[in-house]
Amino acid sequence: MFGSFSQHGTPPRSQPQPGHVYDVAVIGAGLAGTELAWRLARAGKDVLLVSQALDHLGNLYAPTIAGADFPPGSVFGEVAARIAPEQDGWAFHRHLKAEIEGTAGIHLLQSTVTALDEEAxxxxxxxxxxxxxxxRDVVLAVGAFLKARLLIGDTMEEAGRLSEVAxxxxxxxxxxxxxxxxxxxxxxxxxDGAPPYDVRFFTPAPSELDGFRIRRLDRVWALGRCTPGEHTYASVLQDAARLAAEFLAPAEVQP
Known part of the structure; x- marks a missing residue:
């Protein structure tokens, strides 16, 4: 489904139409993708945010946000401050989801992306x-879901999280x-009663990245767990802010 109106009753900048070209499509609506889409839409970009499960949009899957290191200025930090002193993780998720759904310029689509083809x-x-x-640009923010395999004891599923397909x-x-x-x-x-599990997944190798951009592609970028290294709430949200700034920076004029 596509989002249609903001919490202020303002329609998004464009309605999804066949052949419509978004400024940025963000694939994955976890921590990284949600933050990036929110920042870009608030700056006036026309953003498509794709998730395999819109009910899980921005979900941290944590029983509490106590001690979460959300940077100031992030949507996660703003929502946490808004509901304080409430720290229940599921209450936080409900408010965060409502914020994203009500942000003009974000179009939500529940779908599974299978391929990317660059044209001119x-x-x-x-x-x-x-x-x-x-x-015009695509950001991979699918977390631990690229060819993911979830292991619980001797059982293996083609998933990046319980009940969510790889x-x-x-x-x-x-x-x-x-x-x-x-x-x-x-x-x-x-x-909350769900068992612990391990997940094995793939990311582009460090040599494949030029900053956030995938070197072999001109218009595809990676964010969050789609980049190598250790990740925390703070580092992922800060990276999303940096990538948003890159998209929003004026284009260099070639001499």
Missing amino acids: SEVVISTWEGPQLHA YDFLADDLARAGIFLIGSEATAAAV
């Missing part, structure tokens, strides 16, 4: 459901484009 001035985004979408087709498409992917692993603690 845009990226064509293919989806498992069939529709193709178009954007991006296998998208990982294969990136590999076909010549992008070298490396394996990574993370562990999730038990939460």
Whole structure:
């Protein structure tokens, strides 16, 4: 589904239409993707935010936000301050989701992206459901979901989180484009009765990145766990702010 109106009753800058070209398409609506989309939309960009599960938009999957190091100026920091002294993680998620859904300029789509094809001035985004979408730039913020395998004891699922499918087709498409992917692993603690689990997934190798941009592609960028290294709430949100600033910086005029 697509978002249509802001919390102030203001329609977004453009309605989704066949062939419509977004300024930026953000694939993945976790910590990194949600923050980036919010910053870009607030600055006037026309943003498509794609998630496999819109109900989980911006969800931290934590029982509490106590001690969370959200940087000032981030949407996560603003929502946390707004609901203080409430620190319940699920209450925080409800307020955050409402904030994103009510931000003019963010168009929400529940879909699974399977392939990216660069054309002269845009990226064509293919989806498992069939529709193709178009954007001038695309940001991969799919977290631990690229070809992810979730392990609970002796059981393995093709998922990056419980009940959330992995991006296998998208990982294969990136590999076909010549992008070298490396394996990574993370562990999730038990939460509210859900068991702990390990997840193995892929990210572009450090050599494939020029800052946030994927070197072999002109209009595709990576953010959050789609970049190598250790990640915290603060570091991911700060990276999202830096990438937003890059998109919003005036283009250099060639001599």
